[in-house]
Amino acid sequence: MNDKYELIIIGGGPAGLTAGIYAAMARLKTLLIEKMTLGGRILFASKVENFPGFPDGISGGELAELMYKQATKFGLEIHYAGVEEIKYREKRNVVKTGDGSFEASSIILAGGCEHTELGVPGEGEFIGKGVSYCATCDANFFQERVVAVVGGGNAAVSEALYLTNFASRVILIHRRNELRASPILQERLLADPKITVIWDSVVKKVQGQKFLEELELGNVKTGKITRLKVAGVFVAIGFKPNTDYLRDILELDKLGQVVTNTLLATSQPGIYAAGDIRSNSGRQAIIAAGDGAASAIFANNFLRGL
């Protein structure tokens, strides 16, 4: 027999935790399933400056911790395991995880996105030895060292700016000749004397002895290969949704994100999606939180037959 719930929330970032707060307060029998750690992508933000209510900014870790406290205060139950499959059987959704199966009439998908890896030789080998996906976590290990950041969006530029507080020099490597990051971040980046940008280039190889020592770069226009001595490389080249296990049961867009209507309903009755996992989400913590609240209300209506 599987444990039975009214609602299962998959993913414990701002979307899932906010849905959890609402569901717990509505006294729905709810289980939140998280495969790694609660908090989601905001854990990687050194400072969240645009979440209303925190005029001086707040670290993503602190914000996540507050959401977690708020959700568990109202009795939200949490299970740490990865979801492998959802099956629809006799008006119930059966959620199979790496550690047990659970059933619920309604589901909120709030699994967000994962960072994209470079996918080049040496990357995996040097994780924790110079390769990092979290400047907030690891910048301090690179005091007065030369580091590189790969990417051109808000995450990459924010990480480069943050690293200037620690590193002696920061080199941003971007595959195009213009940045995607917001104008205010670009202004700060280009004005910073510690940062240089290498345009039109990609990382081909990550190498070193015990720790990372050097990156092999390829210019995408000329094909020229160069070497860059760095002690660390921070990868921020984008995100991909965690939706492979959903492919057979509901509609995804061509990026693999879950398609929803204005009531956050997916193509499968009773299954909702909230936050970064959703097609055309704004990829912001506050939007994810808003989605989480709305999806819990819509799921509650569905459960009550409204």
Next chain:
Amino acid sequence: MGKPLEINDDSFEQAVIKAELPVVVDFWAPWCGPCRMVGPVLDELAEKYSGKVEFTKLNVDSNAGSAGKYGVHSIPTIIFFKDGKPMQQVVGARPKKELQEIIDSLLA
């Protein structure tokens, strides 16, 4: 019991190297977001393995010595010790099940 014990460079020898039980050391720092939320997962494991495995956490911000000694360049890093020796090391947030399997292998 159930809550990981806060250790430092000075107590490392006694709490980890000379410990009789296997010891899990969670290298963390207050500035590290993912580290904060690894906490609740380790709390659950500490509860589950109470009396069999010691759970400890070490703030690398104020204890650079131990972090340096074990080559920690990225946090969260969790190192699993048995008989004073580091047996396995994982970097970044990891699934609870994976951590559990490592601990079970230490106890086997």
